[in-house]
Amino acid sequence: xxxxxxxxxxxxxxxxxxxxxxxxxxxxxxxxxxxxxxxxxxxxxxxxxxxxxxxxxxxxxxxxxxxxxxxxxxxxxxxxxxxxxxxxxxxxxxxxxxxxxxxxxxxxxxxxxxxxxxxxxxxxxxxxxxxxxxxxxxxxxxxxxxxxxxxxxxxxxxxxxxxxxxxxxxxxxxxxxxxxxxxxxxxxxxxxxxxxxxxxxxxxxxxxxxxxxxxxxxxxxxxxxxxxxxxxxxxxxxxxxxxxxxxxxxxxxxxxxxxxxxxxxxxxxxxxxxxxxxxxxxxxxxxxxxxxxxxxxxxxxxxxxxxxxxxxxxxxxxxxxxxxxxxxxxxxxxxxxxxxxxxxxxxxxxxxxxxxxxxxxxxxxxxxxxxxxxxxxxxxxxxxxxxxxxxxxxxxxxxxxxxxxxxxxxxxxxxxxxxxxxxxxxxxxxxxxxxxxxxxxxxxxxxxxxxxxxxxxxxxxxxxxxxxxxxxxxxxx
Amino acid sequence: xxxxxxxxxxxxxxxxxxxxxxxxxxxxxxxxxxxxxxxxxxxxxxxxxxxxxxxxxxxxxxxxxxxxxxxxxxxxxxxxxxxxxxxxxxxxxxxxxxxxxxxxxxxxxxxxxxxxxxxxxxxxxxxxxxxxxxxxxxxxxxxxxxxxxxxxxxxxxxxxxxxxxxxxxxxxxxxxxxxxxxxxxxxxxxxxxxxxxxxxxxxxxxxxxxxxxxxxxxxxxxxxxxxxxxxxxxxxxxxxxxxxxxxxxxxxxxxxxxxxxxxxxxxxxxxxxxxxxxxxxxxxxxxxxxxxxxxxxxxxxxxxxxxxxxxxxxxxxxxxxxxxxxxxxxxxxxxxxxxxxxxxxxxxxxxxxxxxxxxxxxxxxxxxxxxxxxxxxxxxxxxxxx
Numbered sequence: 001x002x003x004x005x006x007x008x009x010x011x012x013x014x015x016x017x018x019x020x021x022x023x024x025x026x027x028x029x030x031x032x033x034x035x036x037x038x039x040x041x042x043x044x045x046x047x048x049x050x051x052x053x054x055x056x057x058x059x060x061x062x063x064x065x066x067x068x069x070x071x072x073x074x075x076x077x078x079x080x081x082x083x084x085x086x087x088x089x090x091x092x093x094x095x096x097x098x099x100x101x102x103x104x105x106x107x108x109x110x111x112x113x114x115x116x117x118x119x120x121x122x123x124x125x126x127x128x129x130x131x132x133x134x135x136x137x138x139x140x141x142x143x144x145x146x147x148x149x150x151x152x153x154x155x156x157x158x159x160x161x162x163x164x165x166x167x168x169x170x171x172x173x174x175x176x177x178x179x180x181x182x183x184x185x186x187x188x189x190x191x192x193x194x195x196x197x198x199x200x201x202x203x204x205x206x207x208x209x210x211x212x213x214x215x216x217x218x219x220x221x222x223x224x225x226x227x228x229x230x231x232x233x234x235x236x237x238x239x240x241x242x243x244x245x246x247x248x249x250x251x252x253x254x255x256x257x258x259x260x261x262x263x264x265x266x267x268x269x270x271x272x273x274x275x276x277x278x279x280x281x282x283x284x285x286x287x288x289x290x291x292x293x294x295x296x297x298x299x300x301x302x303x304x305x306x307x308x309x310x311x312x313x314x315x316x317x318x319x320x321x322x323x324x325x326x327x328x329x330x331x332x333x334x335x336x337x338x339x340x341x342x343x344x345x346x347x348x349x350x351x352x353x354x355x356x357x358x359x360x361x362x363x364x365x366x367x368x369x370x371x372x373x374x375x376x377x378x379x380x381x382x383x384x385x386x387x388x389x390x391x392x393x394x395x396x397x398x399x400x401x402x403x404x405x406x407x408x409x410x411x412x413x414x415x416x417x418x419x420x421x422x423x424x425x426x427x428x429x430x431x432x433x434x435x436x437x438x439x440x441x442x443x444x445x446x447x448x449x450x451x452x453x454x455x456x457x458x459x460x461x462x463x464x465x466x467x468x469x470x471x472x473x474x475x476x477x
Numbered sequence: 478x479x480x481x482x483x484x485x486x487x488x489x490x491x492x493x494x495x496x497x498x499x500x501x502x503x504x505x506x507x508x509x510x511x512x513x514x515x516x517x518x519x520x521x522x523x524x525x526x527x528x529x530x531x532x533x534x535x536x537x538x539x540x541x542x543x544x545x546x547x548x549x550x551x552x553x554x555x556x557x558x559x560x561x562x563x564x565x566x567x568x569x570x571x572x573x574x575x576x577x578x579x580x581x582x583x584x585x586x587x588x589x590x591x592x593x594x595x596x597x598x599x600x601x602x603x604x605x606x607x608x609x610x611x612x613x614x615x616x617x618x619x620x621x622x623x624x625x626x627x628x629x630x631x632x633x634x635x636x637x638x639x640x641x642x643x644x645x646x647x648x649x650x651x652x653x654x655x656x657x658x659x660x661x662x663x664x665x666x667x668x669x670x671x672x673x674x675x676x677x678x679x680x681x682x683x684x685x686x687x688x689x690x691x692x693x694x695x696x697x698x699x700x701x702x703x704x705x706x707x708x709x710x711x712x713x714x715x716x717x718x719x720x721x722x723x724x725x726x727x728x729x730x731x732x733x734x735x736x737x738x739x740x741x742x743x744x745x746x747x748x749x750x751x752x753x754x755x756x757x758x759x760x761x762x763x764x765x766x767x768x769x770x771x772x773x774x775x776x777x778x779x780x781x782x783x784x785x786x787x788x789x790x791x792x793x794x795x796x797x798x799x800x801x802x803x804x805x806x807x808x809x810x811x812x813x814x815x816x817x818x819x820x821x822x823x824x825x826x827x828x829x830x831x832x833x834x835x836x837x838x839x840x841x842x843x844x845x846x847x848x849x850x851x852x853x854x855x856x857x858x859x860x861x862x863x
Contacts, residue, residue: 380571381574395589404516408516408517431523449530449531
């Protein structure tokens with residue numbers, strides 16, 4: 001892929017940073033806020049024409065310090081792509097005026113970077129907010145940028161952040177409706193009580209994401225009908241007491257569609273999962289430590305066969321699965337600080353928390369749906385159960401010793417009229433599968449398992465391997 | 478669960494017998510009863526309200542680590558026996574899950590076979606299992622091993638399970654066999670292939686034996702057996718010739734043991750190739766085997782090594798010697814590290830390994846086709862055996 005479409009694209013980095021701070025400002029405000037991103041593109045892709053972008057929010061006023069962090073980015077970005085200028089309008093709730101600044105990051109002399117522009121007085125009106133306007137070049141990759149921005153916004157909407165309404169407008173000036181985008185769409189109608197936890201919201205958002213086939217289409221009517229068949233696992237970890245990273249939370253949500261019949265539009269086997277990664281309520285490229293946690297997790301204990309993982313060009317972790325029976329696997333990881341910080345670098349990475357939350361989500365899945373998330377080992381053992389049950393059932397029913405048969409039937413908890421081979425076989429099957437599930441991933445199960453016959457005296461317990469037996473039995477000396 | 482030893486000789490075996498683990502010779506109803514107990518125990522564990530579990534199969538370990546030698550004080554027979562060390566077959570371990578299921582499949586078969594009062598060949602059983610459960614039984618070895626697992630689990634002999642292994646054995650010579658309600662068979666007037674030994678131990682057990690032979694000669698290979706039979710060695714040297722045409726199957730060992738019990742004054746001589754495999758065959762007749770150690774200890778016989786031996790190598794032209802193969806070295810190593818090899822045999826084996834060579838009995842034909850008979854006679858008369 002060309003570098004212009006990669007996560008390192010300066011336009012994307014810039015937008016992501018501006019949106020990130022806007023979101024944090026909204027979080028710090030105690031009242032419901034709105035975040036709006038608008039992009040106006042010219043009618044034709046003329047060489048000198050520009051994309052006019054504005055990011056505005058009704059959160060707390062900006063202290064302007066965060067924009068200094070764009071320094072490095074401004075210097076890396078060719079002037080043709082972005083001239084390093086931001087027009088910032090901001091006001092705090094207690095401010096008497098609305099302040100406007102031009103911020104020129106290309107300016108070498110630091111004192112000359114900020115230019116104060118005309119101030120408007122609020123006349124006792126009480127509101128706060130910030131608007132950042134900038135112009136970006138409208139090059140050939142503008143379409144890719146807009147596509148990315150739409151996807152970015154869809155992802156923000158998955159979080160369903162409380163007290164935050166997000167809007168995206170993309171307009172083409174001089175052209176009628178054809179290429180305009182407006183998010184969220186009227187059909188998105190999600191009401192959450194204020195009390196719903198961020199984890200519950202994420203679950204709701206991720207479910208919709210799954211039902212819309214990963215935001216690749218509108219919500220599929222057929223899939224919606226099977227919404228309740230989706231299997232959900234949630235896990236959370238935090239270190240509120242630790243001084244180092246105050247109130248760092250990690251939430252993991254996993255949504256699984258068990259088989260193609262759960263959601264009939266999809267493929268029979270899920271080949272890969274693009275993991276959704278959020279920091280402080282904004283989609284981000286995944287951190288290396290979190291990615292390492294993902295690929296080093298013991299997926300096999302939960303029945304997942306991980307073939308490999310990589311980070312794609314857009315900074316998303318992609319996990320590749322090997323011949324799985326799940327039709328769709330969606331994973332979201334969200335790390336955030338309890339209290340938003342205006343000038344922070346973002347939540348510090350804590351791979352222990354991520355690992356703990358991920359494991360917790362997987363265990364949640366397994367606890368609620370033991371049969372579906374049996375470990376790979378358990379699945380292999382389970383394959384033998386039907387044949388074994390058939391053998392024992394056949395043995396019992398071939399007997400002409402009625403007493404023996406009755407005793408077997410009683411032991412299985414069946415009624416005297418339930419002595420058909422099919423019923424006996426399925427009863428034995430059920431019991432064995434139940435035991436396999438019960439003992440799945442437990443250690444030392446074998447040591448505690450009873451022997452079929454009492455052994456008089458055990459000199460030693462040694463395990464006979466199959467390989468050993470391959471030796472020619474002819475000469476045992 | 479030691480098998481009831483009929484004679485006084487049993488009392489003399491002291492501590493060994495307390496450690497000896499044996500497979501019982503049982504009637505069909507008793508074996509079925511044991512299988513039923515197995516099923517009931519398994520179901521009881523499955524259905525346990527407090528701690529349901531899939532039982533583990535404890536099988537007597539059939540490895541050299543679990544074998545010992547027991548020597549009788551009253552007779553000169555020693556046998557290899559297995560003791561109470563177990564290996565576990567568990568469904569939960571992937572390495573033994575298939576073998577676990579195989580044991581149950583064979584038990585199911587045996588239960589049905591015994592219920593119908595039948596006796597089935599190992600080979601027939603293989604085809605039946607292959608057609609019904611191809612996932613578990615794709616070769617004869619799977620079946621044979623699973624059968625031995627059932628023997629070791631239920632502690633009853635293979636024939637008690639309703640299964641027998643066909644024998645390749647044959648005998649010929651100064652012996653008259655008489656099956657009850659059948660005609661007598663005079664083994665001295667048979668064709669060179671001799672009388673085929675049946676795999677059915679019950680039939681062999683009921684045979685009446687009468688003989689005026691002075692020796693029993695166990696021959697390793699079919700070709701030698703036939704040569705000696707054609708030459709009617711037993712008319713020159715009063716003897717009974719017996720062969721298993723290679724590795725001694727249980728039936729051949731059984732009948733040899735019966736002969737030795739019926740005619741206690743007849744010494745048993747072995748004629749094997751000069752290589753580790755030949756000695757291993759001799760040892761199997763002499764001590765029994767480990768893989769069927771729960772049963773075969775009963776049929777050990779005092780077999781003496783007549784030839785080919787180190788002293789005879791001078792009779793063999795240099796060109797007739799062959800290199801020892803890797804398999805030979807493997808067997809030699811295994812024998813040398815075993816607990817039962819007597820000193821004189823150990824010395825012979827060491828010589829083989831040092832020379833790195835092996836030789837077949839047929840090499841003696843370089844002196845003429847009638848040399849072999851004379852060689853055997855001379856050795857016996859001179860008492861040249863170990």
